[in-house]
Amino acid sequence: MRRARLLRRAALLALASATLALGAPTPAGATLETLRRSLGNILFAPFDVATSPVSAGTALYTNLQQTDDPRWMRIAFSVPGYVWVLGVQIGGGAIREIAGLLELVPGLALLGFDADLDPLFEPVERNDALLDLETRPLRVKFGINYLAPPSPAHDADDSR
Numbered sequence: 001m002r003r004a005r006l007l008r009r010a011a012l013l014a015l016a017s018a019t020l021a022l023g024a025p026t027p028a029g030a031t032l033e034t035l036r037r038s039l040g041n042i043l044f045a046p047f048d049v050a051t052s053p054v055s056a057g058t059a060l061y062t063n064l065q066q067t068d069d070p071r072w073m074r075i076a077f078s079v080p081g082y083v084w085v086l087g088v089q090i091g092g093g094a095i096r097e098i099a100g101l102l103e104l105v106p107g108l109a110l111l112g113f114d115a116d117l118d119p120l121f122e123p124v125e126r127n128d129a130l131l132d133l134e135t136r137p138l139r140v141k142f143g144i145n146y147l148a149p150p151s152p153a154h155d156a157d158d159s160r
Helices: 002-023 033-050 052-066 071-076 078-109 122-126 152-157
Strands: 129-134 139-144
Touching: 033 052, 033 078, 033 122, 033 139, 052 078, 052 129, 052 139, 071 078, 078 122, 078 139, 122 139
Parallel strands: none
Antiparallel strands: 129 139
């Protein structure tokens, strides 16, 4: 009985400490960018995988239009090329999910500081996507073309 009361008091003390620590004011310069990017990657990477058939087709079509290969070669390699590009797109979505999970803990740790972690996976930040919408809580971006070089528009926006 006495041990149960002691455990209950310890649990209440731990809960009160955690509440105070989480509710404590943070410095005015605190930033959420790492956490936003992490949560965006975690939430939207499955949509990258789900839209990979469309984004793979778009990427393949764009790349075939920009190549100087003969027409017969572009036709002959379109089916195996699509299978390969589809695998790259699915793999890119999986790596995005992993990068989001790896950035979650540092994002939480950096909440009270004026610091950010550089992106672990640059294509998410800099490549074109089927949907790219900047909202206040999260950047909604999926259907990323993982084969394309970074867009010049995104290079101009890059402040680093």
